[in-house]
Amino acid sequence: MMMADDDKILLAHGGGGRLTNELIRSVIISALGNYTLSKLTDSAELKIGQTDICFTTDSFVVKPLFFNGGDIGKLAVCGTINDLAVGGAKPLVLSLSLIIEEGLELEVLRKILHSAAKAAKQENVEIVCGDTKVVEAGAADKIFINTSGIGLKLPKADVGFEKIAAGDKIIITGTIGDHGMTIISHREGTKFESDLKSDCAPVSEICGKVIEALGDDIKFMRDPTRGGLAATLNEIVNQTNLGIEIEESQIPVNPTVRAAADMLGFDILNIANEGKAVIVVSPQKAQKCLEICQSCEIGKEAAIIGQIIQGTEPLVELITMIKGRRIVPMPYGRELPRIC
Amino acid sequence: MLERINEAYTQIARAQKTLGRTVNIMEVCGTHTVTIFRAGLRSALPEGLKLLSGPGCPVCITDQGYIDAILAFADRTDIIIATYGDMIRVPGRNGSLEQKTNRGNIKIILSAEDVLKLAKQNPDKKILFVAVGFETTAPATAVLANEALQQGIKNIAIFSNHKLVVPAMASLLTTKNHRIDAFICPGHVSVIIGCDAYLPIVEQFHKPCVVAGFEPMQIIDAISEICRQLAEDEPQLGSVYQAAVKPGGNETAKKIINDTFDISDGYWRGLGEIKKSTLKLKEKFSSLDAEKQLGVKFIPEEDLTGCCCGEVLCGLMDPPDCGLFATSCTPDSPVGPCMVSSEGACAAWFKYTRKKRQK
Ligand code: SF4
Numbered sequence: 001m002m003m004a005d006d007d008k009i010l011l012a013h014g015g016g017g018r019l020t021n022e023l024i025r026s027v028i029i030s031a032l033g034n035y036t037l038s039k040l041t042d043s044a045e046l047k048i049g050q051t052d053i054c055f056t057t058d059s060f061v062v063k064p065l066f067f068n069g070g071d072i073g074k075l076a077v078c079g080t081i082n083d084l085a086v087g088g089a090k091p092l093v094l095s096l097s098l099i100i101e102e103g104l105e106l107e108v109l110r111k112i113l114h115s116a117a118k119a120a121k122q123e124n125v126e127i128v129c130g131d132t133k134v135v136e137a138g139a140a141d142k143i144f145i146n147t148s149g150i151g152l153k154l155p156k157a158d159v160g161f162e163k164i165a166a167g168d169k170i171i172i173t174g175t176i177g178d179h180g181m182t183i184i185s186h187r188e189g190t191k192f193e194s195d196l197k198s199d200c201a202p203v204s205e206i207c208g209k210v211i212e213a214l215g216d217d218i219k220f221m222r223d224p225t226r227g228g229l230a231a232t233l234n235e236i237v238n239q240t241n242l243g244i245e246i247e248e249s250q251i252p253v254n255p256t257v258r259a260a261a262d263m264l265g266f267d268i269l270n271i272a273n274e275g276k277a278v279i280v281v282s283p284q285k286a287q288k289c290l291e292i293c294q295s296c297e298i299g300k301e302a303a304i305i306g307q308i309i310q311g312t313e314p315l316v317e318l319i320t321m322i323k324g325r326r327i328v329p330m331p332y333g334r335e336l337p338r339i340c
Numbered sequence: 341m342l343e344r345i346n347e348a349y350t351q352i353a354r355a356q357k358t359l360g361r362t363v364n365i366m367e368v369c370g371t372h373t374v375t376i377f378r379a380g381l382r383s384a385l386p387e388g389l390k391l392l393s394g395p396g397c398p399v400c401i402t403d404q405g406y407i408d409a410i411l412a413f414a415d416r417t418d419i420i421i422a423t424y425g426d427m428i429r430v431p432g433r434n435g436s437l438e439q440k441t442n443r444g445n446i447k448i449i450l451s452a453e454d455v456l457k458l459a460k461q462n463p464d465k466k467i468l469f470v471a472v473g474f475e476t477t478a479p480a481t482a483v484l485a486n487e488a489l490q491q492g493i494k495n496i497a498i499f500s501n502h503k504l505v506v507p508a509m510a511s512l513l514t515t516k517n518h519r520i521d522a523f524i525c526p527g528h529v530s531v532i533i534g535c536d537a538y539l540p541i542v543e544q545f546h547k548p549c550v551v552a553g554f555e556p557m558q559i560i561d562a563i564s565e566i567c568r569q570l571a572e573d574e575p576q577l578g579s580v581y582q583a584a585v586k587p588g589g590n591e592t593a594k595k596i597i598n599d600t601f602d603i604s605d606g607y608w609r610g611l612g613e614i615k616k617s618t619l620k621l622k623e624k625f626s627s628l629d630a631e632k633q634l635g636v637k638f639i640p641e642e643d644l645t646g647c648c649c650g651e652v653l654c655g656l657m658d659p660p661d662c663g664l665f666a667t668s669c670t671p672d673s674p675v676g677p678c679m680v681s682s683e684g685a686c687a688a689w690f691k692y693t694r695k696k697r698q699k
């Protein structure tokens with residue numbers, strides 16, 4: 001679908017699915033495009049003097065601001081750290097900018113900043129610059145945060161879509177859908193609300209360790225945020241022209257998350273994560289990679305969920321619990337609860 | 341699990357033998373359709389069985405005229421449009437609620453109860469409630485109407501387009517040359533209306549009707565049961581969802597539906613008018629009835645030119661045989677209900693069976 005001139009931006013254009021892709025390709029890249037940007041990686045790789053660095057940015061507009069497992073402050077720090085980490089970089093410094101709606105309680109702001117600072121400190125990352133704007137009541141929803149980050153490329157890191165080959169294994173570093181279902185349940189006020197917890201966490205430890213141990217056997221990493229696992233895997237097949245086959249029975253899912261998703265009619269594969277990484281690794285080193293993931297605190301439930309295949313078409317296929325097969329399409333962009 | 345799948349294989353083969361052709365079973369309910377696709381059920385069952393996705397997504401069968409009528413209020417700052425989430429992408433003649441509403445005058449709700457809350461929070465605005473759904477959501481709308489009347493809440497306007505499942509099933513069976521051999525009946529709806537509601541389908545049309553829940557294995561069990569009946573030529577009522585479904589359904593819910601709504605003829609997207617298939621508020625709720633209060637105008641769609649949903653639903657045609665399929669009708673700009681529904685037959689064919697997209 002091409003965007004026509006009289007089209008408007010829909011919420012779904014921000015959902016990380018097909019519509020987001022379309023917006024980026026047909027509007028943003030065409031206006032700003034350059035070699036680095038058009039690679040569409042999580043972070044830009046730049047050479048400054050003799051040093052390879054990664055540079056990335058992300059904005060956070062989550063509602064509610066505070067949720068079980070985190071808040072917008074922690075999310076803003078972890079999100080950007082994760083974009084650097086999956087690019088094979090060690091996060092160094094962050095910027096943090098605030099757009100605050102008139103009327104926000106100071107106490108709320110303090111709590112958010114405190115939690116951002118704590119998350120940064122745990123990762124040994126400093127927040128070194130920032131900006132603050134206040135807008136009229138109604139012009140923003142309480143608070144929006146943007147963070148940018150710079151990381152040092154790990155010397156052994158050599159990740160990218162072009163490295164992926166048929167036979168490579170796909171690892172997810174833990175259960176999927178936790179963050180998205182926590183936020184959605186909160187918003188919709190479902191009965192699962194109190195039992196769900198966002199997975200919001202930095203993945204830099206896992207990413208750093210697997211790169212350190214396995215070097216270029218680690219082919220590609222990505223944090224499956226908006227659009228979930230489905231969006232990340234579809235991006236891989238689109239960029240590589242290879243196929244992917246995953247097994248439903250191998251994908252770790254927290255039972256409460258599954259129950260909440262079933263109740264609202266959501267496909268768990270489309271639901272956002274904030275503390276997970278998808279790792280594509282050579283078949284020889286897959287087991288080793290899995291063990292390293294599982295040795296990390298947030299990677300205990302890591303699993304090999306499938307592999308890259310030389311299919312006839314760039315499709316993601318799921319082998320279901322009952323041993324049926326289906327295609328996992330790119331999500332549209334915004335999951336809506338169903339009544340039927 | 342394997343045992344139950346094997347049983348289904350056996351029964352399908354028997355039914356196929358009795359009928360002398362492919363067995364066509366329609367799953368009436370949109371949620372079943374979703375389960376069938378997510379579980380990859382079609383690929384796990386033999387070729388001799390064809391599952392037809394029925395008209396059971398209440399959102400997808402919403403006539404274009406209904407959307408247009410709501411969109412007439414899209415720019416009104418004194419009105420909040422309250423709708424179920426999956427409704428916002430259903431296109432009218434000039435676009436969908438998602439595309440045409442501006443800046444927050446649309447609220448996505450999870451239940452009719454939320455409408456009452458919205459009305460109280462926004463006393464200076466009128467809440468236009470997009471009341472759609474089958475017998476599952478109708479009781480909640482009825483409760484809302486009664487509560488609002490009792491509490492004297494005036495700023496609610498209910499635009500009812502609730503639909504009844506059984507008249508639609510009967511209507512499909514009167515289509516010429518239809519190929520429907522049996523129905524998997526919707527779990528949630530049946531909890532309300534009860535298994536006995538399908539008796540006319542069994543008695544008049546001699547089609548097995550088996551109620552199933554939403555686990556893939558339950559659908560497989562329903563298929564086994566249906567095929568057994570077909571093989572033995574003994575169409576019956578059945579249920580593999582027994583715990584939840586009673587023969588008479590939920591009397592309280594049925595009563596409030598009867599007390600609140602009149603049954604009238606109504607339009608179904610792509611299927612046209614179906615007699616006695618739509619619920620409209622009774623006279624005593626006039627003060628809450630959007631059609632009377634706001635003068636919303638419903639102009640039913642003429643034929644969706646070129647759309648073959650009727651034939652697709654009846655199993656007479658596969659989606660790629662429709663001239664509009666994948667050309668002017670795609671999931672991003674759907675024409676008929678089978679494409680509007682994200683898991684409708686046409687959309688599913690488009691999304692999940694890409695290899696066959698080009699005929
Ligand atoms: S492809 Fe579109 S127009 Fe054709 S039958 Fe399906 S929904 Fe109708």
